[in-house]
Amino acid sequence: MPRSTVVRIDLDALRRNYQTALNRAGGAQVMAVVKADGYGHGIGPVASALDSLAPKFAVACIEEAAAIREAGLAQPVALLQGVHAEADIDECARNRFEPVFHSFQQLSWLERLEARPAFWLKVNSGMNRLGFHPDELAGVMNRLQAMSAEKGLLGFVTHFACADDPDSAMTAQQTSVFEKATSAFPGLMKSVANSAAHFHPDQPMFDWSRPGIMLYGGSPMVGKTGPELGLEPVMSLEAPLISTRMVPAGESVGYGAGWVADRDTRMGMVAIGYGDGYPRHAGTNTPAAINGQRIRLIGRVSMDMLAVDLGEVPEAAVGDAVELWGEHIPVDEVAACAGTISYELLTGVTRRVPRVEDGASTT
Numbered sequence: 001m002p003r004s005t006v007v008r009i010d011l012d013a014l015r016r017n018y019q020t021a022l023n024r025a026g027g028a029q030v031m032a033v034v035k036a037d038g039y040g041h042g043i044g045p046v047a048s049a050l051d052s053l054a055p056k057f058a059v060a061c062i063e064e065a066a067a068i069r070e071a072g073l074a075q076p077v078a079l080l081q082g083v084h085a086e087a088d089i090d091e092c093a094r095n096r097f098e099p100v101f102h103s104f105q106q107l108s109w110l111e112r113l114e115a116r117p118a119f120w121l122k123v124n125s126g127m128n129r130l131g132f133h134p135d136e137l138a139g140v141m142n143r144l145q146a147m148s149a150e151k152g153l154l155g156f157v158t159h160f161a162c163a164d165d166p167d168s169a170m171t172a173q174q175t176s177v178f179e180k181a182t183s184a185f186p187g188l189m190k191s192v193a194n195s196a197a198h199f200h201p202d203q204p205m206f207d208w209s210r211p212g213i214m215l216y217g218g219s220p221m222v223g224k225t226g227p228e229l230g231l232e233p234v235m236s237l238e239a240p241l242i243s244t245r246m247v248p249a250g251e252s253v254g255y256g257a258g259w260v261a262d263r264d265t266r267m268g269m270v271a272i273g274y275g276d277g278y279p280r281h282a283g284t285n286t287p288a289a290i291n292g293q294r295i296r297l298i299g300r301v302s303m304d305m306l307a308v309d310l311g312e313v314p315e316a317a318v319g320d321a322v323e324l325w326g327e328h329i330p331v332d333e334v335a336a337c338a339g340t341i342s343y344e345l346l347t348g349v350t351r352r353v354p355r356v357e358d359g360a361s362t363t
């Protein structure tokens with residue numbers, strides 16, 4: 001028998017979250033961002049579950065786009081980092097992958113090829129990671145015309161740096177830089193919105209939005225959990241209680257002996273640790289749940305196990321399932337306890353943990 005440490009994926013919740021994104025997209029079409037193995041949920045099952053809803057997918061790189069085709073899906077797939085080699089452009093053309101070109105090197109690869117994919121241009125509106133500066137756009141467009149590639153151009157993309165913070169002025173600033181930069185080229189599509197932008201009441205959404213984390217029920221907004229934003233958790237991480245004991249007052253638990261019982265405490269060991277992707281930085285008081293009741297971690301997370309305080313749940317017994325995050329414990333809350341964001345926890349569950357999908361059949 002394998003240990004019962006498991007990730008459960010609720011594909012119906014995923015579909016409802018997609019619908020929430022669509023409702024909040026202000027008439028824009030919604031491409032489902034499924035990079036990083038569907039944010040750790042499994043790109044094949046996730047993309048398949050969205051087949052009847054999503055007219056387009058978005059991923060970071062061409063290997064991820066290929067995984068969508070291997071799952072048997074035919075939608076166009078946007079490659080948010082463009083391509084990393086000239087030969088990949090051919091593959092894009094053959095497979096309806098839509099690279100987002102962000103550099104002059106990528107344009108020079110395009111110049112040398114006959115078969116050209118549909119593509120996007122990335123505009124750097126202020127995040128300063130990737131993209132053409134607004135002043136460079138006219139030159140880029142001339143170059144596309146010179147190589148007769150402008151017909152493949154779908155439109156313009158930009159990405160927000162601070163949309164997780166509704167009080168930041170930067171999102172509106174980036175939107176205005178982007179609108180101004182692209183206004184000289186009418187008739188082309190625009191795409192700006194990550195998940196967070198779906199929660200800004202006045203944000204223009206243009207033609208395509210690009211939600212990622214919200215599809216999986218994680219919160220894109222600082223200080224809010226997914227459920228507080230009307231999103232449903234898609235991933236539940238569960239592990240069994242494998243031992244319980246009384247720790248006498250004054251004794252410690254685990255490595256470093258950092259947590260010391262201030263009274264006789266019934267504690268339990270749970271078969272999951274940082275070797276499974278549970279964050280080692282989640283300290284004492286990080287929440288978990290057993291039989292739907294909240295409990296807390298005590299002491300340090302080890303590679304294969306962690307300790308919980310069972311003082312509030314005397315009926316808890318060896319073999320019971322402990323939820324580390326999911327229905328009762330928002331992943332955002334665990335992430336905050338570990339000094340990180342839900343994105344990192346969801347993408348970080350390791351291959352040691354088997355994934356089980358519910359609701360896989362699509363309509």
Ligand SMILES: *Cc1c(COP(=O)(O)O)cnc(C)c1O
Nearest residue numbers: 033080159194195210211212213
């Ligand atoms: C990852 C990514 C997204 C999705 O971001 P979320 O915050 O997960 O919604 C959108 N656009 C680009 C360019 C991305 O890289």
